[in-house]
Amino acid sequence: MELTTNDMKQWLLTAGEKMQDNKEYLSELDQAIGDGDHGHNMARGFQEAADGVKGSGEEDIGSIVKSAAMTLISKIGGASGPLYGTAFLKASNEWKDKTSLTQNELAQGLEAAVEGVKTRGKAESGGKTMLDVWVPVVEYVQQRDLVPSELAAKAKESMEQTEGMKANKGRASYYGEESKTHIDPGAYSSYLLFEALAEALDKEEV
């Protein structure tokens, strides 16, 4: 596989659309075990990031992702803002000056992103957070030949598995056992993000 500057833009644009389309659902998920703003936070942040992409020129992947990261940091707010922002910021460091990524380079960026999220959130996987999508997805990208549909399936499956987990981080942790009967909103938005990546890569292969 190869991920070009254009694909990267497409990823962010598609992610923006998906967050917008799923705004109400994400907030509903967050209403159940949080404060009901996750969809609004994500839609607001990714919309602005997508707008930034639209207005950007012929830049390298690193700078596109870095400016998206800064937008996410300043526009999402709440817990997910610093987390998604840090993820993209860490990845952008790995992708500096590149105009195309190999699968290996993609994996390196995503790995850095996961580390960033873990440090920022003082969390590990298994705590019913976005990490429970990020960690298995990144492992998949590191270890397998990337097939977009498989990537999306991995993200979906991981997201679904957060139902049944007990939250120990973020607002959902206050719900204790009750949190188990719900999907984690951040896991769902991360699934949307990786589905958008799969679609961006899929287009390329057509």
Place this chain on the structure above:
Amino acid sequence: MELTTNDMKQWLLTAGEKMQDNKEYLSELDQAIGDGDHGHNMARGFQEAADGVKGSGEEDIGSIVKSAAMTLISKIGGASGPLYGTAFLKASNEWKDKTSLTQNELAQGLEAAVEGVKTRGKAESGGKTMLDVWVPVVEYVQQRDLVPSELAAKAKESMEQTEGMKANKGRASYYGEESKTHIDPGAYSSYLLFEALAEALDKEEV
């Protein structure tokens, strides 16, 4: 007719019972075109006045009524407190040192009471207030040979006629035309008061 010290006590005791028994209804009337406290105000005030009567010794009518007036003034509150209080206070002046009242003396006291209410409330009859019971009842006592059942009927009929009047005094005045479909709460409590007087006089005749 003759109204003895004992009858006067009986009047106040019976009035206390009636206010207590009709507390919720009076407040409901007041809820419709006022603030819903008239029953509570009246029950609180007349209960205390009745308690005072129970604890009183062999006093003259003037002092019994005066001390009831002071209790009403301090315990009813709202608009009806000063009005009922002033009424009884003015009457007590007329009944000073008396241990029994002729119909004429009763009428003089009630007349003074009505004047007191008018002055205190800056009101006349026809304004959908307690005066629309007091004025016709007092006229009856002044002009006819008092028959207890007729007295009660006069009070009842006058009370009922406040439905259909438009309020121009007190809280009910804010309701404008809407006030027309309701009985005035103060008129109802005054009807109860005169019904109690009728019963006190009736007992005597038995």
Place this chain on the structure above:
Amino acid sequence: MKKFINNPENVVEEMLEGMAAAHSDELRRLPGWNVLVRKDAPLPGKVGLVSGGGSGHEPAHAGYIGENMLDAAVAGEVFTSPAPDQILEAIKAVDSGSGVLLIVKNFSGDVMNFDMAAEMAAAEGIDTEQVVVKDDMAVENEEDRRGTAGTVLVHKIVGTAVEEGLDLQEAAELARHVIGHTRSMGVSLSPSTVPASGKPGFTLADDEMELGTGIHGEPGMERKKIQPADVVAEELLNNVTADLDVKNGEEVVVLVNGQGSTPLMELYIVYRKAAALLAGRNISIHTSMVGEYMSSLEMAGCSITLLKLDDTMKKYIT
């Protein structure tokens, strides 16, 4: 009815005990009376200031006891005027020989009870003057206008003035001057429930608001579909500026009052529009007050009060 109370009959007593305990540095309760008094009252040579009324409007009036404000507040039952003997005790407690000014909201019960108290005080040789606040524009007939949040401005201005030495007549005159220049208008979204009755004072549909509701839930001028904050603010403001005849270049005090359960956030949104409209008409804002100054238990709603200033009043606004 969901309330933190013990017994509906004891709410006023227990509230007063709470207030007296919480603010023992500033005030004291007259034993046996529903009267809170400034700790150092009576102040020699100073006219005493007494206000009061039904409870349920907290912080009015006990919250306004203090320097440059009231000397005493008399608390009636919830939404029910206090009785004359209570008011008389307040008068006696704050009179230093310079007389006492009674600041009364225009409800027939309050006016009559304060009248009687004034008569009783006269019988005991205490001079009083009574001023009746009638700021609520929702009532057409001027004489019947209710007293609402504007009362707090009377407390503040006259409170400062008597501290600076005005005598009883001058204080009453100033108070009437302030009252003549103060107008309020409110809008409600939901009713309050008096503990003793346990039932909401009125009902509004889910999408309805009522213009001009009184502070005890008395009916207002009009019910209509709820409007955006800016439209509400403009309607309230237009009414009060028109009635006060505030003109280009004049100066005002603006008070946006919360009725109980309306968040401060919304009050500031309403204030924002009111301030912008005033600026657009070149009316300058001397002082702004935003918050719950005259509440109605947990009623949802707000009101705008405007005081048209002149030099007589300005020198007493601190």
Place this chain on the structure above:
Amino acid sequence: MKKFINNPENVVEEMLEGMAAAHSDELRRLPGWNVLVRKDAPLPGKVGLVSGGGSGHEPAHAGYIGENMLDAAVAGEVFTSPAPDQILEAIKAVDSGSGVLLIVKNFSGDVMNFDMAAEMAAAEGIDTEQVVVKDDMAVENEEDRRGTAGTVLVHKIVGTAVEEGLDLQEAAELARHVIGHTRSMGVSLSPSTVPASGKPGFTLADDEMELGTGIHGEPGMERKKIQPADVVAEELLNNVTADLDVKNGEEVVVLVNGQGSTPLMELYIVYRKAAALLAGRNISIHTSMVGEYMSSLEMAGCSITLLKLDDTMKKYIT
């Protein structure tokens, strides 16, 4: 949803415009940012104090800007932590070279955003210290305890201390000392509705109360039938005194906080019982605060905060 707003997306912007307009004597808004700053900040030689968090808790935090309190407040969306760039602007605006103390309520979003802002400030050469308020006893695990009304006591005490010359390290240490001695516990009767979602944050039956609800409606410890005020006060107070281990002869600050639509009357009834219980245990009350200090929009409910005082803190309570 019955609210005085224009557009749910603009509530924070419009509230801030309202606040800046209403209080232009005391504060100013950083143009383009959701940050309100003390008018005379930065104060030479003084450590800057910055707090903030989601909006909807007014008067927290902008209402605490002023002498002996905060230098700046950062406002996030309703119930949503503000972003690091906003916080960074606040830090830059109040730093006089003496560094800036960040007072943060313990919610993962707030902590992370303030962390990032502190890192950004460090990159620009500004010293910061961050203290995290964890007063809400409803959460078992101490590390996860939320920040609630106790935050206001940190503002007050540390605000006074830095005005008297404490440096950044000393201020942070004092703040942590105050936090270590502060506990709160709340009880809710009805939810609030965030304008953007339009739906109540939770539901309670007509006769139910929830112990320990968070200031954004996070679930508490227990739901049960609503109890008389005295029982509620006793339960809240027993919890906080036990956890603080307040003993006979010690001194405390008591804060009875209203969550939004609970009338002041009820708060005083709750305070009354709390004060009586403390008196009965020979614990003396140094300062009492009763009112809406940390609200949750129009949530009905209240909380009791206790601060166990010692000499270190007492000298900064004015």
